[in-house]
Amino acid sequence: MAVKLGLVGTGTVGGGCIEILKNHKQAFLRHYGIDVELVRVCSRNPEQAIEHGVEDIFTQDYTDIVNDPEIDIVIELIGGTTVARNVVLESLKAGKNVVTANKALMATYGEEVMAAAADAGKEIAFEASVGGGIPIIDPMKHSLIANRIDTVMGIVNGTTNYMLTRMAEDDMPYDEVLAEAQAKGFAEADPTADVDGLDAAAKIAILASIAFNSRVTIDDVYAEGIRNITPLDLEIAKDMGYCVKLLAHAHRTEEGIDVRVHPTMLPLDHQLSTVNGVFNAIFVVGDAVGETMFFGEGAGSGPAASAVMGDVLEVARHIQMGIPPIVGCTCTDAIPIVPMENLKTKYYIRFAVADRSGVLAAMAGVFADHNVSVHSVIQRGKKDAGTVDLTYVTHTAREKSVRAVLADIAKLDDVLREEPSVIRVED
Numbered sequence: 001m002a003v004k005l006g007l008v009g010t011g012t013v014g015g016g017c018i019e020i021l022k023n024h025k026q027a028f029l030r031h032y033g034i035d036v037e038l039v040r041v042c043s044r045n046p047e048q049a050i051e052h053g054v055e056d057i058f059t060q061d062y063t064d065i066v067n068d069p070e071i072d073i074v075i076e077l078i079g080g081t082t083v084a085r086n087v088v089l090e091s092l093k094a095g096k097n098v099v100t101a102n103k104a105l106m107a108t109y110g111e112e113v114m115a116a117a118a119d120a121g122k123e124i125a126f127e128a129s130v131g132g133g134i135p136i137i138d139p140m141k142h143s144l145i146a147n148r149i150d151t152v153m154g155i156v157n158g159t160t161n162y163m164l165t166r167m168a169e170d171d172m173p174y175d176e177v178l179a180e181a182q183a184k185g186f187a188e189a190d191p192t193a194d195v196d197g198l199d200a201a202a203k204i205a206i207l208a209s210i211a212f213n214s215r216v217t218i219d220d221v222y223a224e225g226i227r228n229i230t231p232l233d234l235e236i237a238k239d240m241g242y243c244v245k246l247l248a249h250a251h252r253t254e255e256g257i258d259v260r261v262h263p264t265m266l267p268l269d270h271q272l273s274t275v276n277g278v279f280n281a282i283f284v285v286g287d288a289v290g291e292t293m294f295f296g297e298g299a300g301s302g303p304a305a306s307a308v309m310g311d312v313l314e315v316a317r318h319i320q321m322g323i324p325p326i327v328g329c330t331c332t333d334a335i336p337i338v339p340m341e342n343l344k345t346k347y348y349i350r351f352a353v354a355d356r357s358g359v360l361a362a363m364a365g366v367f368a369d370h371n372v373s374v375h376s377v378i379q380r381g382k383k384d385a386g387t388v389d390l391t392y393v394t395h396t397a398r399e400k401s402v403r404a405v406l407a408d409i410a411k412l413d414d415v416l417r418e419e420p421s422v423i424r425v426e427d
C-alpha cells in the first residue's frame with residue numbers, strides 16, 4: 001500500500017515537490033520499491049494548486065491534513081516559526097512523520113521539535129533546511145559519524161554570495177548589486193535575513209548542533225552581514241591574495257563552541273574561495289576523514305525540493321519496511337558557546353584618516369596599548385584631499401582587544417574620516 005503524503009505549502013519548494021512527484025513517482029517504485037502518493041495539499045494560494053494540477057486534493061486548512069488518519073508523512077513547506085511550528089508539532093502528536101525545509105523553525109525550536117518526534121516515535125527530517133539541495137545533514141548524521149568534527153564552515157547563503165561575487169568581479173557597489181539580486185529573484189523585497197546574516201546564522205546553528213552533539217540555537221550565533229562591505233575592500237583583499245565571503249563558522253575550541261557568521265577574508269587558494277555566484281559550499285573537517293567539502297545549489301525550487309523529496313522517500317522506505325526512527329536528537333552534550341568578545345582571529349581594518357604627520361604614530365600607540373600586534377600596514381594613496389586609507393592586518397588577537405583599539409582610535413582628535421571597515425581574516 002502506498003505511503004500517503006500531505007503537503008503544506010505549495011510555493012517555490014512545495015511546487016517543486018509536486019513536480020518531482022509527477023515526474024518521478026513511477027521511477028521511485030520501479031527502482032527502489034518505494035510507493036508514495038500525494039493525497040492532500042494545503043496552502044493559502046489556490047492558484048498555485050491549479051498551476052500544479054492538484055486542485056482536486058487542495059485545502060486551505062492545514063488541520064485537514066493533520067487530522068487525516070490516512071496520511072503517514074506531513075511535508076511542512078510554509079516557513080516561519082508560528083503556523084509552521086503548529087503544523088509540525090500537531091502532525092507529530094497526531095502520529096505522523098514530518099519532513100520540513102524550515103531552517104528558522106529548526107534553529108529556534110529544534111529541541112522542542114526533536115523531543116516531540118521522540119515522544120511520538122516518529123521521524124523528523126530537515127535536509128533542505130541547510131544548503132538546499134546539497135546533502136549535508138544526512139552525511140553528518142550518517143556517513144561522518146565515525147569522526148570527531150572540529151570545524152564546519154561554509155557559504156550557506158546564495159544571495160549574499162551572488163552579491164559579493166558581483167561586487168568583486170564587476171566593481172559594483174552594494175546598493176546596485178542588491179537591486180540586481182532582487183530583480184533576478186535571489187533576494188527578497190525585504191533582504192534583511194540574507195544580507196544581515198540571519199539566514200546563515202540559522203543554518204550554522206543547525207549544523208553546529210549536529211557536528212558537536214550540543215544544542216546551538218540561532219540566538220547563540222553572532223551574526224554580521226555584508227551591508228558595510230565596499231568594492232574598495234574587495235579590491236584591497238584581492239591585492240593581498242584574499243577574497244571576501246559571508247562565512248558561517250562553527251569550530252570546536254578549548255573554550256567551547258565558536259559559532260558565528262560574518263564577512264571573512266579567505267586566502268584565494270582556499271577551497272571555499274572558488275565558490276562563486278549563488279552556489280553554496282560547506283567545508284567539514286573530521287579527525288578521521290580530514291577535509292571534505294559539499295557543494296551545490298543552496299536555494300531554488302528544484303534543489304530544495306530534491307532535498308525534501310530525498311527525505312520523504314527515505315522516511316517512506318522506513319515506513320514500508322516497518323523500521324522505527326533511526327536517528328533522533330543527537331545533542332547529548334552541553335558545550336558552552338564562546339562569547340564573541342573572546343574570539344581569537346586575525347583582523348583586516350581599513351581606516352580613512354587625516355593625511356598629516358603624527359597620525360600613524362598615534363594609531364600605532366593605540367594598537368600597542370591594547371596589545372594588538374600588527375602584521376602589516378599599507379597606506380594606499382590619497383582618497384580625497386587630506387584623507388588617506390590605512391589598511392592594517394593584525395596578528396591573531398582577541399575580539400575585545402580589537403574593539404578597544406577601534407573605540408580608542410575613534411577618540412583620537414580629528415583623525416578618522418569614516419567608519420573603519422573591519423573584516424575578520426581566516427588563514
Ligand SMILES: NC(=O)C1=CN([C@@H]2O[C@H](COP(=O)(O)OP(=O)(O)OC[C@H]3O[C@@H](n4cnc5c(N)ncnc54)[C@H](O)[C@@H]3O)[C@@H](O)[C@H]2O)C=CC1
Pocket residue numbers: 008009010011012013014042043044045048060062077078079080083101102103104128129132298299300301304
Ligand atoms: N525558496 C528556497 O529556495 C528555499 C526555501 N527553503 C525553506 O522552505 C520553506 C518554504 O519556502 P518557499 O517555498 O520559498 O516559500 P513560498 O513563500 O514560496 O511558499 C510558502 C507557501 O506556504 C503557504 N502558506 C503560508 N502560510 C500558510 C498557512 N498559514 N497555511 C497554509 N499555507 C500557508 C503559502 O500559501 C505558500 O504556498 C521555508 O521554510 C524556507 O525557508 C529552504 C531552502 C531553499
Ligand SMILES: N[C@@H](CC=O)C(=O)O
Pocket residue numbers: 132156157158159160186194199298299300
Ligand atoms: N535565501 C537563501 C535561500 C534559502 O535558504 C539564500 O539566498 O541562500
Ligand code: NA
Pocket residue numbers: 127128129130131132133134135136137307
Ligand atoms: Na541540504
